Amino acid sequence: MQSLLRRLISSRPQTLERDVVTLTLEQGQRVDIKRVRDPRAKRIKLSVDERGARLTLPARASLVSGDRFLLEHRQWLLAQLEIYTSHDTLPLLVRETTAALPLRGESVPLLWHEGRYARLSLSEHALHFHAPARASDATLRRALREFYEAEARTDIGRWLPKYLPSLPRAPTRLRLKVMSSQWGSLSPDGSLALDLALVLGRESAFEYVLVHELCHLLHADHSRNFWREVEARFPAWRGEREYFHAEGRKLKGSLRALLSGQATDAT
Structure with a gap:
């Protein structure tokens, strides 16, 4: 019992291990997939979100089993990636270029102004971004x-x-x-x-x-x-x-x- 307690006390917390694996799909596209070994994971999991594709491996899962999982689910991955690329590019905030911002379900016009400090305000018809030239x-x-x-x-x-x-x-x-x-x-x-x-x-x-x-x-x-x-x-x-x-x-x-x-x- 004492030896078990010592191991529990002295053991270092397990951390995530990350790298990137490239998968070639049937249409020839090459997709970079973030591969994460997570000690808390109970099964192999493939997910896609706005940050890209991610393959999660439990601590004991082999890299070979992860590669096999990717191949078995490549059609699903392709479908998810098509959903992501079927919309317009997401907005970026660029001074004097961004002309509208999303707010409460609408695209609200954005006007840029010189100001002493950076601040954003909302009027009846538009957003107003005040900022110093060197902000x-x-x-x-x-x-x-x-x-x-x-x-x-x-x-x-x-x-x-x-x-x-x-x-x-x-x-x-x-x-x-x-x-x-x-x-x-x-x-x-x-x-x-x-x-x-x-x-x-x-x-x-x-x-x-x-x-x-x-x-x-x-x-x-x-x-x-x-x-x-x-x-x-x-x-x-x-x-x-x-x-x-x-x-x-x-x-x-x-x-x-x-x-x-x-x-x-x-x-």
Whole structure:
């Protein structure tokens, strides 16, 4: 027992191992796939998102088994990549070039102005970006993120008073994050996290995600009782879920492109 405890205490935490493998598809395309060995993974998994293709291997899986898995699923991979390349290139934030930005389900005209510091504001008909001539791209992207966060908090502030009276308690904290797959989460301590990309989509979809996570204050699972609470507060939730199926990847990809400065294809 003591030797086991010593091994547990002295063992170093396992880390992810990453490299890139190139797969040639039947049509001749060469695709770079990020290969990740994850000690927490229980099975081989192939996924595609706005950042590209990723092959996840459990700790004991061989590279040969991973290569075989890629070959067996190359048709699925090709189909997913076609979805990604079937849309227009995602937007980038380029000074004096970017003429519109996504906000609340619309493409809002963007006007550029000289200013003492970088800030973004919204008027009745357009967005206005004020920035010094020497402002770096990173400074512009930081100002854009601050603007999106402020607009998201404004929306949440309009909706929360309608739903809080019927809940046992309010969330303990609100965080806006760039999420890879989820749209929101509620931790056991009541901390609420929402994807910042929500403010790019239509308002009703954003409000639905907020209601969804608030209902987890009543039921931590996705039982019938949980969905009954969602239905009572937001009867049109099914339509919003379909909206995310159709537009969700593009929303997430657009936010990543705007905040990272790296253009990728929409999904």
